[in-house]
Amino acid sequence: SEEKSLNFIEEIIEEDLKSGKYNSIITRFPPEPNGYLHIGHAKSICLNFGLSKKYGGYTNLRFDDTNPVTEETEYVESIKEDVKWLGFEWKNELFASDYFEQLYAFALTLIRKGLAYVDDSSAEEIAAMKGTPTEPGKDSPFRNRSIEENLQLFEEMRAGKYPDGSRVLRAKIDMASPNMHMRDPVIYRIKHAHHHRTADKWCIYPMYDFAHGQSDSIENVTHSICTLEFIPHRELYEWFINKLEIFPSRQYEFARLNLTYTVMSKRKLLQLVQEKYVESWDDPRMPTISGLRRRGYTPESIRDFCDRIGVAKRENLIDVGLLEFCVREHLNKVALRRMVVFDPLKVVITNYPETQGAEMLVGEDNPEDPASANREIPFGKELYIEREDFMENPPKKFFRLFPGGMVRLKHAYIIKCDEAIKDEAGNITELHCTYIPESKSGSDTSGINVKGTLHWVAVQNAITAEVRLYDRLFQVEDPSSEEGDFKDYINENSLQTVTTAYAEPALKNAKMNERYQFLRKGYFTLDTKDTYARLVFNRTVTLKDTWAK
C-alpha cells in the first residue's frame, strides 16, 4: 500500500498531540439546516470525522441554527440521514440554538467588561460608518453608552420591547482596524421570528460570528475546520474567546470543494428545485448527497473521492470525471452483471428448435468477485439485440452484426446474420440468423473466432423496465463564473428516458440496495422513489468516460 503524506491539518494535529497540548481531538460538522447537504459538505464530513477517527477523539454534529427565517426541521432530518449514510457516527447531536441562554450570558459578560454596546443606528447608518478597507470607519454616537444603560437596553431588547431593526448589540473593538470584521461587528439583532426549535422564546438572535466560535468553545472543540472564506473571521473568533476567557478552540481553513458542470451553493440548488429545473433536492442530477444516493452512488465511492482530492489551501475546480472514476471503480467490484436491451431489434435463429426458453444458459453475477454467484439466462429462437448493433452497410472495422457477419452472443452462441427482413417502407423489422451449435460459451469447439460480443435477451422471457439516462446538469464547466444567470447554462437534455427497455428475467428480483452493470451500457440502480408497479432504473454512470469534450 502506498504511503500517503499528511495534509496540513494532520500536520498541525500531530504537532498538537506530540507537544502534549491535547491527548485527543474533538471536531465538529456544523451545517446550517437551510438546505440538503451536497458533495462539498461530504468533503467537510469526511475530513472532520476522518480526523477524529484517525487521531482518537470524536466529532459532534452541530446544527448551526441561529437564523430562524431559513431553517427547517425537514432539513435537520435529511442532514442526519445523509451523514449516517456516508458511514459516520457523531458523538453528540447538538444545536447552536441550545446555547442561546449561554450566548446571551456571554453578551452580558462583554457588556459588563465594557466590550459591547447597544447601537440605535439603522443598518444603513452602521454600514455608512464602517469605512472602507483603505479608510478607517467612524465611531457610532452610541459607542460610549454606560455599562448600566447597555445592560438595561439589551435586557429590554430580549424582553421584546423594540421592533425589528431598531437596535443591535455591537462588540466594541476598533473602528480603524484593517480587518473590516473587527470594526465593531454586530453580534445580536432583533428579529421577531419563529424558530424551528425555540419557537417564540427569543426575539433577539446572535449573529453567526458570535455563535460559531463560542459553540465550538462550549463543546471543547480542539480543531474547528472551516472553508477559506472564514479566514478574515478568525481574528474575531479569537477575540471573543480571549475576552470571554473560555476554552481556546482554534479555527483552521481549507479550500471548499467545487465540481465541474454543477453548482454547489444551497441558495442556487434551492432555485433549481423551486423553479422546477429538477424534480426535487434528491433529483439524481443534483450534486446533493441524496441525489447522488438516488443516482446509485455508493458511500464508499464518495469517501474515496473525498480522500483522493485531498485538503487544499487554495480554491480549485475539481473535474467531475474524478467522482465518476471513483464510482466506476467501486461499482466494478460490487455490481451484478445483467443484460438489458434499450432499443430492440428482433433476431430469429432459423436453425434453432421451436422449444422457446427450454435452454438455460449460465452467466456469472460478477467476474470481478470470485465469491459471486451465477444466474440463469434463458435462450430462445427469438431474441432482441440492440438496433444499433446491426448495420446493413457497415464501415470497415464494424465488429458487430451485418449481413454475412458473425458475432458471439454473450454467455451463448456464435450467430451468423443471413438476412435483414424489411417492411414495405424499407425499415428493418427483424434479422434472420443461424447459430453454431458447437460454439456454446464455456464449451466452444467450433474453432471460429469472432471479434464482437453482443448483449441480448430472449423475447419470450424478457421483462420490461424504464431506464433513465442522466447527463451533466450544466453545459459549461463552471456555470457560476459565466456571464448572466447560472441557469442560462442548464443542459436541456440532462435526462433521457427509455420507457420500455427489455431485460433478462433475473432483474425481476432487483433490489433497492443492489447495483447492476448492464453489459455495454453502464452502471444502474433501482430508483427508490418511482419503482413500485414498474421497475425504474437510474444510470449512475457510463462504463467509460464518454463525455465529448
Ligand code: ATP
Ligand atoms: P452553502 O454556501 O452551500 O450554503 P455553507 O457553507 O453555507 O454552504 P453550511 O451548512 O454552513 O453551508 O456548511 C456546513 C459545513 O460544511 C461548513 O463547515 C462549511 O464550511 C462546509 N462546507 C460547505 N460547503 C463546502 C464545500 N463546497 N466544500 C467543503 N466544505 C464545505
Ligand code: MG
Ligand atoms: Mg455556513
Ligand code: MG
Ligand atoms: Mg450558506
